[in-house]
Amino acid sequence: MSRAEGRPNQYAQPAPEPKQAPALDPSPAPKPEPEPPTGREPHPASVTGRDPHPADPPTLHRAPVPVPVSAPVPAPVPVPVSAPVPAPVRVPSPMWTLGLFRDELVTTFRRWRTIALLGVLAAVPILIGVAVKVETSGGSSAGGGGGEGPAFIAQITNNGLFLVFTGLAATLPFFLPMAIGVIAGDAIAGEANAGTLRYLLVAPAGRTRLLLTKYATTMTFCLVATLVVAVSAFAVGALLFPLGELTTISGTRITFAEGLGRALLIALVVAASLTGVAALGLFVSTLTNSGIAAMATTVGLLITVQILDQIPQLHALQPYFFSHYWLSFADLMRDPVYWDELVRNLELQALYAAVFGTAAWARFTTKDITA
Amino acid sequence: MEELSADEPDPAQDAGVPVPTGRTGGARTEPARAPGSASAASAEDAVIATRALTKRYRGGQLAVDGLDLTVPAGSVFGFLGPNGSGKTTTIRMLMGLIEPTSGTASVLGRPMPRSARTVLPHVGALIEGPALYGFLSGRDNLLRYDAADPTADPRTRRTRVETALERVGLSAAAGKKARAYSLGMKQRLGLAAALLQPRRLLVLDEPTNGLDPQGMREIRSLVRELASDGTTVFLSSHLLDEIEQVCTHAAVMAQGRLVVQGPVADLAAGARGRLVVNTPDTGDAARILKEQGVTDLVVTDTGVSAEAPERELAELNTALVMAGVRVRGFGVERASLEDAFVALTGEGFDVAG
The missing domain is CATH 3.30.70.100 (Alpha-Beta Plaits)
Known part of the structure; x- marks a missing residue:
């Protein structure tokens, strides 16, 4: 394939001889490149620098020592031999399939958009911290004059660690799920919109594999986004307020180390709380070829559900809204921890992930890709 | 096809055989195998074969109607037709992107879209123009597409990407963000993506679209070169003289139906x-x-x-x-x-x- 012999050569500057390729290539990968220049029938595969193993399999494996004698010989394995294939066999390692996930992660987190979303999330605790600091600098306590605020806000002045809880409580209803909605909604629809979806699929990425990769990436983003809020809040809290032992909601005292542990646990629970939205967003993303439409729909659903969750008449339905138990993470700050709603929340998220994950899979694996 | 079933012997040899020896051995035997395999292939089934392939879109529009297409192995096959005649729908069905309403399609001897995962690694495709991630560099675009192929060896990924970039003359611009590329450069990058691996079949949908005359000549010679190495090239184009210059076989579609197919010389002689x-x-x-x-x-x-x-x-x-x-x-x-x-x-x- 990459043989260059008879080429009249319009490729003067570009790619004269593939042989050169490896030479020019900065990559450290050891290539079979010494051979091509010898002018023998270059195995196409070898020229393009593919892995030697898959390149010339059928022959080697049976002719280990009996040197070249076996050359024109039948072939070790009758079937593969007759294949007119340049690169007869590729022996994919099962691990290679993870390459797409790694690439997806790198691609996602390198995008300016992702960084901007994380930046906004990181800014929320900073704003809260600074606001509380300014408001209380006169000596009054935060809870006193301010009226209702996000959970734990009154405690921040006593212990900076509470800013982590406040920050998560402030971002969980909207900022975090909105960010997830953007990433999840754009996951498939954005690729379809750009046309890159068809090239991924003929690569072939595999529809199920691509969907799983997208979901795993979205979940990773959930975790990273939550941790960004938590770490930013912790840094600001430590900077502006004292740290130390803290009082739980139940009134007992726990050590700072245990408090830190609970903060981490809360961050994980918050991240897990977002799996439902992520699955929902991914499902919406498989329905359309417009990334913007998918993002808008997901965020719209998010807002709608939160509004419905406030309407008393819908009491019977509310336990099934994905956001209904979100703020239950505060129960981790009780002593002993009150698990009921936490567990119900996680069950609900798992249910959403299962239902919408399956729906997304059913839709995506049967969809005609026309974009 | 056969080579696909060849997967089994590999693990063994992948494991044990010393690489250098293997290479020489492989090189020696290669020529010997080639002729036999070629005849076997031509005698056997075609690289692309469809039987009564039909696609009716949900709106009721009949895009492809009972298509019987046969692309012989080793040919450069021109696929012609006016806009809206069903060429792209056909190509998408062949690539497993669209499910046929009825009829069958096989690529490299395997049914599509069912065998997409085994067939497509051997197929390079450029479908309806290039599509790139504008926020990634040209090189990163190729790395991503290569990572999407589970059969692509990550150890040789960078080398293969650089080689592909060189083949299409994009090495110098590989570090630029793809959104800054001209249409011709995007087209080249799309071609490079199709050439990341040695392929048995290349499906090129209007590959010279947006290229300047020099670029078109390069593509033509690239196609010839690939074909001379035994790769079957399935080429859709609006440029009839291009088809005439490059292709050995051609098929003409009109209104979703196959009007004619055969060697180019025969077709031209017909008129x-x-x-x-x-x-x-x-x-x-x-x-x-x-x-x-x-x-x-x-x-x-x-x-x-x-x-x-x-x-x-x-x-x-x-x-x-x-x-x-x-x-x-x-x-x-x-x-x-x-x-x-x-x-x-x-x-x-x-x-x-």
Whole structure:
């Protein structure tokens, strides 16, 4: 394939001889490149620098020592031999399939958009911290004059660690799920919109594999986004307020180390709380070829559900809204921890992930890709 | 096809065989195998074969209607048709992107879309123009597409990407963000993506779209070169002369149906050439020719053209000259593929060049 012999050569500057390729290539990968220049029938595969193993399999494996004698010989394995294939066999390692996930992660987190979303999330605790600091600098306590605020806000002045809880409580209803909605909604629809979806699929990425990769990436983003809020809040809290032992909601005292542990646990629970939205967003993303439409729909659903969750008449339905138990993470700050709603929340998220994950899979694996 | 089932022997050899020895051994045997395999392939099934392939979109529109397409192994196959004739839908069905409504399609001997995961690693495709991640560099775009292929070895990924970039002449611009690329550069990058691995089949949908003449020539020679290495190339194009120059076989679609397919030479021969008489005395010439029984006369400023008659042309010329018609030129213009095309589809064609 990459043989260059008879080429009249319009490729003067570009790619004269593939042989050169490896030479020019900065990559450290050891290539079979010494051979091509010898002018023998270059195995196409070898020229393009593919892995030697898959390149010339059928022959080697049976002719280990009996040197070249076996050359024109039948072939070790009758079937593969007759294949007119340049690169007869590729022996994919099962691990290679993870390459797409790694690439997806790198691609996602390198995008300016992702960084901007994380930046906004990181800014929320900073704003809260600074606001509380300014408001209380006169000596009054935060809870006193301010009226209702996000959970734990009154405690921040006593212990900076509470800013982590406040920050998560402030971002969980909207900022975090909105960010997830953007990433999840754009996951498939954005690729379809750009046309890159068809090239991924003929690569072939595999529809199920691509969907799983997208979901795993979205979940990773959930975790990273939550941790960004938590770490930013912790840094600001430590900077502006004292740290130390803290009082739980139940009134007992726990050590700072245990408090830190609970903060981490809360961050994980918050991240897990977002799996439902992520699955929902991914499902919406498989329905359309417009990334913007998918993002808008997901965020719209998010807002709608939160509004419905406030309407008393819908009491019977509310336990099934994905956001209904979100703020239950505060129960981790009780002593002993009150698990009921936490567990119900996680069950609900798992249910959403299962239902919408399956729906997304059913839709995506049967969809005609026309974009 | 066979090589696909060849997967089993590999693990063994992948494990144990010393690489260098293996390479030489492989090299020796390769030529010996080649001929046999080629004949086997041609005797056997085609690289692409469809039977009554049909696609009806949800709106009820019949995009492809009972297509029986056969692409012989090793051919450069031109796929022609006016806009909206179902070419792209066909290509998408072949690539497993669209599920046929009925009928079957097989690529490399395997049914599609069911065997997409085993077949597609051997297929390079450029479908409806390139699609790139604008926020990634050209190189990163290729790395991503390569990572999407689970059979692509990550250890050789960078090397293969650089080689592909060089082949399409993009090495110098590889670090630029793809959104800054011109259409021609995007097209080249799309081609590079199709060339990341050695392929058995290349499906190129309008590969020269957006390229300058120099770029078109490069693509043509690239296609020839790939074909000479045994890769089957399935090429859809609007440029008929391009098809004529590059392709060994062609098929013509119109309104979702296959009008004709076969070797290019046969197709062009199917349309008869035209007799062209270059003369200032157009009126007389037309009259004489008509008297001689020539049909389909068209008088132009510079002469007369007509359907080439089956009889001895020299007699016609004699008749013209005897009648005092001053003949500057006399001859039959060979039918081009375009003539054949228009004759077949019975309509105009968007000829871009």
